Amino acid sequence: MDRTETIARIEQLRATIERHNYLYYVKDEPSIADYEYDKLMQELIRLEGEFQELVTAESPTQRVGGTPLASFDKVEHRIPMLSLSNAFNAQDLREFDRRVQQGIGTEELIRYVCELKIDGLAVSLRYENGRFLQGATRGDGRTGEDITQNLRTIRSLPLVLKQPLSIEVRGEAYMPRRAFERLNHERAEREEALFANPRNAAAGSLRQLDPKIAAERSLDLFLYSMVGDEGLPAASHSGALALMEELGFKVNPERRVFDGIEAVISFIEGWTDRRSELAYDIDGMVVKVDSFAYQDELGFTAKSPRWAIAYKFPAEEAVTVLRDIEITV
Numbered sequence: 001m002d003r004t005e006t007i008a009r010i011e012q013l014r015a016t017i018e019r020h021n022y023l024y025y026v027k028d029e030p031s032i033a034d035y036e037y038d039k040l041m042q043e044l045i046r047l048e049g050e051f052q053e054l055v056t057a058e059s060p061t062q063r064v065g066g067t068p069l070a071s072f073d074k075v076e077h078r079i080p081m082l083s084l085s086n087a088f089n090a091q092d093l094r095e096f097d098r099r100v101q102q103g104i105g106t107e108e109l110i111r112y113v114c115e116l117k118i119d120g121l122a123v124s125l126r127y128e129n130g131r132f133l134q135g136a137t138r139g140d141g142r143t144g145e146d147i148t149q150n151l152r153t154i155r156s157l158p159l160v161l162k163q164p165l166s167i168e169v170r171g172e173a174y175m176p177r178r179a180f181e182r183l184n185h186e187r188a189e190r191e192e193a194l195f196a197n198p199r200n201a202a203a204g205s206l207r208q209l210d211p212k213i214a215a216e217r218s219l220d221l222f223l224y225s226m227v228g229d230e231g232l233p234a235a236s237h238s239g240a241l242a243l244m245e246e247l248g249f250k251v252n253p254e255r256r257v258f259d260g261i262e263a264v265i266s267f268i269e270g271w272t273d274r275r276s277e278l279a280y281d282i283d284g285m286v287v288k289v290d291s292f293a294y295q296d297e298l299g300f301t302a303k304s305p306r307w308a309i310a311y312k313f314p315a316e317e318a319v320t321v322l323r324d325i326e327i328t329v
């Protein structure tokens with residue numbers, strides 16, 4: 001192949017591989033056998049090796065970045081990462097709903113979005129003209145750590161958006177339960193300290209200074225909020241989530257929209273004993289007023305929005321399985 005043909009082939013391979021990445025890691029719809037995928041990747045690595053000047057940060061071969069960092073830089077969040085006030089029972093949710101209706105001055109049923117609260121690590125991703133630029137931990141809500149290199153290794157994180165937008169999105173990085181169990185099994189074999197739970201394992205993995213280690217930890221990501229100057233044309237939170245999906249972000253599919261807090265309460269009660277069906281840990285549900293107009297009317301307290309609340313599931317009682325103990329009476 002001459003240079004022009006090679007360039008065309010490189011661009012074709014990048015688009016094909018990114019498409020398969022999107023279907024496999026974002027939509028959980030495998031579209032190609034691993035062997036075929038690896039062949040495409042090997043060809044792209046070989047061709048990029050011949051034309052180094054063509055390699056860009058967006059190429060799928062550049063997910064696992066450079067050399068280990070000495071430390072993480074600090075990042076000032078342009079828009080603070082807020083926290084959520086908590087609800088522990090149905091009554092707390094009804095009181096939240098009443099405060100929302102009073103804040104808006106209506107007796108109408110309020111439309112809420114109900115989302116799983118993933119038990120991971122809050123992160124913020126910044127995109128300029130549709131390209132992933134920087135990712136940071138929440139930190140204290142104003143200042144976090146720059147973990148861009150590690151976040152790039154998460155295959156469901158889009159390096160290029162479907163539209164060239166400059167936006168900031170927030171979400172939860174997490175470790176699926178199976179990956180957590182596999183990681184602890186390997187650590188036990190190496191007689192290394194075990195992680196107590198997937199959340200700690202995800203936090204420990206994202207704080208690795210060497211991106212090659214983060215890349216082996218099978219981390220994943222769900223996005224749940226979009227903030228920033230160039231907000232998408234969406235009048236509601238549920239609309240913004242749908243648009244984020246169209247941009248290529250992985251948004252949790254278990255979200256539901258309800259009119260009135262009673263429907264939210266029943267939905268949450270339905271999930272309380274279904275957590276084990278999920279491939280990841282959740283520690284509750286997040287209930288948000290759907291209308292952006294209502295969110296603007298309600299505003300924020302010093303540290304959290306008045307239009308959202310986190311319902312925390314009761315901590316799963318530490319069920320210690322008494323194995324192989326013969327009880328003779």
Ligand SMILES: CC(C)(CNC(=O)c1ccc(Oc2ccccc2)cc1)c1ccc2c(N)nc(N)nc2n1
Nearest residue numbers: 079080081082083084115116117118224225286308
């Ligand atoms: C609602 C929000 C707090 C995100 N929103 C923000 O962080 C946020 C931040 C500034 C905003 O606007 C401001 C702009 C400038 C100044 C102050 C606020 C708006 C939203 C939040 C927090 C944690 C969540 C979680 N664990 N799971 C799910 N599913 N959703 C969650 N949602």
